[in-house]
Amino acid sequence: MNILRLFKKELEFHKLQAGILTLVVFLILSYLRGKISSPGGFLALSSISFVVLFVAIFITTYTTTKREFDQGTIYFLLQMPVTLEEILVSKILAVMFEGAIIALLGSLISYGYFISYEKIPAIPGDLVAKVILVIVAISFPVVTMFYFSFAVRIVARRFSGLITFASVITVLYIDKFLMTILAPFGDTPILIARYFYHHIYINVQVSLQDFLFYLLSGLLSVIAGILVIKKFNTL
């Protein structure tokens, strides 16, 4: 019960960087998997994805736990009848839960988008469908940017505005560059989105294997975290 209460607090007041990092890892892995066609490549990638997921979960949990120590809020938590291990487990669970939800949302967005895309010819008066697709294609980067600015604010409060602004400009330039490349195919947002997401569409949906990796990574993070706490706890 104590872990659940701590878990709830983590979800309510937790920053979004854990989810962002997990999403990024998922997207990169999915993209790579889409690129690899040989069975050997898949096997290698599976091993890599396990390690990467573990590192991602561990780093994000470590960061949030370290912040509790740095800001002294660990003393607030330890006023309650809880152990350091329970605090750590609740944090790892929150990181994994948030990561899974965001990955799932990313998956649903890309899935919904491509289903719609495939069905475009069959939809009567496909102008509506096209409008919807354009909205999705525009809103996805906007949402990503929102998350990005959130993350920047957490790690670099002082220059967050500047960093976010510079990033937006950079992304716009990249976008312009891609538009040039895609020009022969017609420079509509749908095509740009297709270029970005078609690998993700195939692979981002969490497979059973990914899910098991995710759980195993979490378990390993718990063990590693407890070992770190035992070794470096300076309270």
Add this chain to the structure above:
Amino acid sequence: MIEVKNLVKNYGATRALDGVSFRLETGRILGLVGPNGSGKSTLLKIIAGISSYRDGVVRVMGEKPGKSTRYFTSYIPEIDALYRDMTIGDHVNFVKGFVSDWDSSREKELYELLELHPDQKIKSLSKGFRKRVQILLGLSRKAKVFLLDEPLSGIDPLSRSLILDALLKIFSSYESTVIFSTHIVKEAENMFDEVIFLKKGIVILEGSADELRKKFGKSIEDIFREVYHEHPQVI
């Protein structure tokens, strides 16, 4: 009852507590006095079950300090241990969920006495008000044991006076065992039944407050000054 025997605690090569022993009967208030770095906070953290120790025996109501003793121990840390993004009400609700000795009528009383409101965000509060919040969280419990680490330090006189009023009101209303660490002795000494003087992790003087006053013909504040500053030969 709180019992400490030959307690030793090291931080690396530094000895923070060196053979500290005392016994505090149920219902008594102990003033733990000493300058900065004398080991007061370390001792309270150990009794609160937050910090480990190298040698010795510590028992709180017959139990080794830890998760189980925190069900009946209310610890108010010296450092600012509150979440900036949470409101006072969020903190209250969080603590309430963990303990069974929360007293809602006392909570209301303390909100009024300390001039706080549940909707106030921690980041909008001054240091003195944040200290008041910690007092509210710690004293709203009907705990058997209270551990107060420097509740009066680093805050304005008005906050200090309000906090002292709250402490006097609570501790005179029912029987609880209290350890109150401070280096601001003058304002708090009337509350003390027992006093321990700590210096560099060693108990240099101890006894009942009345006996010490009688023996030296001075207030605890004056003994404190002599012990640590003017006439160290008093011990």
